[in-house]
Amino acid sequence: MAHRLTGVPGVAGVMLGGSRARGEHRPGSDWDLGIYYRGELDLASLRALAGPGVDVSAPGGWGPWVDGGAWLRVGGTAVDWILRDLDRVGRVWEECREGRYEVGVQAGHPLGFWSPCYAGEVALGQVLADPSGELTELRRRTADYPEPLREALTAAAWEAEFLVEGAAKGADRADALYVSLCLSRAVGVLVQALFAADRRWCLNEKGALAVAETLPAAPAGFGRRVRALLGAPGAAPEELKATVSAARTLVAETRAGL
Known part of the structure; x- marks a missing residue:
């Protein structure tokens, strides 16, 4: 399928992504094909x-960051096409x-889409079809986690403290929604910082806590x-x-260890 996709005008290459590319899949896991155009x-x-x-x-149909694609069934197996510019x-x-880096609003990403995900997908993916060799070369370059990005994401953990103080004001008003949103975002910021501190790419929220705690x-x-x-x-x-x-105590301890 990957080689047939590269025959479509505009398609530069195809990568296997997701849990199958990382060897973390289960028997029923989807096959995620990144179609780079x-x-x-x-x-x-x-x-x-x-x-x-x-x-x-079409590109943009699924939002500003997850460009577009399709959900297919091949012999009863789920295969996802995910477009990438x-x-x-x-x-x-x-x-x-x-x-x-930037964090954008994107459907399916409740804590936002963190732009380094693009580079992480290439670094952790497997090249399936690459006529020009561009994807292979980009994957080689993304193998080394950039130290400036590590410094930026760990430094950004200050936002977690800011969010917790905002949550404290919501607690006084018994504003459970606001408190929950602040704390969820604070944890997401800390998880990103923990991944970066270990020079590890964080692709999305799913399963991130289970990795971060280790x-x-x-x-x-x-x-x-x-x-x-x-x-x-x-x-x-x-x-x-x-x-x-x-939460305030947890944030302080996490920041101290970064």
Whole structure:
């Protein structure tokens, strides 16, 4: 399928991504194919290859960061096509090398889409078809985690403290939604910092906590404590204040270890 995809005008190469590329898959895991394109993509040819009844979303159809793609069934197996603008991925990689990144709003990413994910997908993926050799070369370069990016993401952990102080104000008003959102975001920021401290690419929120709690910079009981905070933050002011207090301690310990 990957080699047939590179026959579609505009497609530069195809990578296997997700859990299967990393060897972390389960028997029923999807096959994620990153379709890297440049310029104008021949959607008609792509739709013809996908077959009847398959909706192929054009670039931008799934949001500003997860460009588009399709969900297929091949012999009863789920195969996901995920479009990636190769030039944009290259620009993001150069920004990562300079310690610059952004976090965008994207459906399916409740803590936002962190732009270094683009580079991480290439670094952790497996090249399946690459006629020009560009993907292979980019994968070689992304194998080394940029030190400026590490410094930027670990330094950004200050936001977690800011969010916890905001949550404290919400606790006084028994604003459970605001408190929960602040604490979830704070944990997400800490997880990104822990991954970066270990020079490890964090691709999305799914499964990130289970990895983060095993990393060297994580304080004792990090995962257990996060699950307690987010699993039952409380509803009454005193319950929420106790949760925020525990979060404040966890944030301080995590930042101290970075």
